[in-house]
Amino acid sequence: MEYELWRGLALGMPGAYEDFPFGEGAAVFKVAGKDRSRAKMFGLLSHRFGLVSLNLKCHPVLAEQLRAANPQITPGYHMNKKHWNTVVPGLAEELMSDLIEDSYDLVVASLPRIEQAALDWNGLVERG
Numbered sequence: 001m002e003y004e005l006w007r008g009l010a011l012g013m014p015g016a017y018e019d020f021p022f023g024e025g026a027a028v029f030k031v032a033g034k035d036r037s038r039a040k041m042f043g044l045l046s047h048r049f050g051l052v053s054l055n056l057k058c059h060p061v062l063a064e065q066l067r068a069a070n071p072q073i074t075p076g077y078h079m080n081k082k083h084w085n086t087v088v089p090g091l092a093e094e095l096m097s098d099l100i101e102d103s104y105d106l107v108v109a110s111l112p113r114i115e116q117a118a119l120d121w122n123g124l125v126e127r128g
Contacts, residue, residue: 002089003045003052009097010043013104015119031108033118042107043100044079054087054096055079056103066099 010016010029017039019028026046032039044055055076058066063085066073072091076084087099108121 003047005093006043006045006052006054006096006100009100010045010104013042013100014121015108016042016104031104031111031119033111033115035115038111038115040107040111042103052089053077054100055084056087056099057083057106058085058099058102059106062102 007018007027011018013029013031015031015033016029017032017036019030020026021028025048026044028041029043029045030036030039030041042057046053046055055078060082063075063083066085067075070091072088073085074088075081075086077086079086085099087096091099105121105123108116108119109123111119
C-alpha cells in the first residue's frame with residue numbers, strides 16, 4: 001500500500017518522472033524542467049525482500065531531528081548519510097507528503113535557473 005501511495009506522491013511533483021537505472025526493484029524519482037539530461041534524483045523507492053523503503057534528500061539539521069523523533073526514519077541506506085534519510089512504513093500520509101516535497105524542493109533548488117523556470121518553481125511546491 002505504501003509503495004503506491006509514495007510513488008503517487010513523488011510522481012505528483014511538477015516535472016517528476018520515474019526511472020529504473022538500478023533495475024526493476026528500485027524506482028528512482030527524478031526532476032527536470034525541459035532538459036532531462038540535467039535531471040536530478042529526489043527519491044529512491046525500493047521493494048527488497050518484501051520490505052518497502054524510500055530514500056529522500058533532507059536538510060542535515062532536520063534529518064537529525066526527524067531521525068530522533070521517528071524510528072521509521074534512519075540515515076540513508078547506500079546514500080550520503082548526512083543529506084539522505086531512509087523511510088519505512090509507519091508515518092502519517094501528511095508527514096510523508098511533506099518529506100517528499102522537502103526532498104523535491106532541495107533538489108530543484110540545485111537545478112539551473114532555466115530548469116527551475118520551466119518547472120514554474122519559485123522556492124516551494126504550492127500545496128492545494
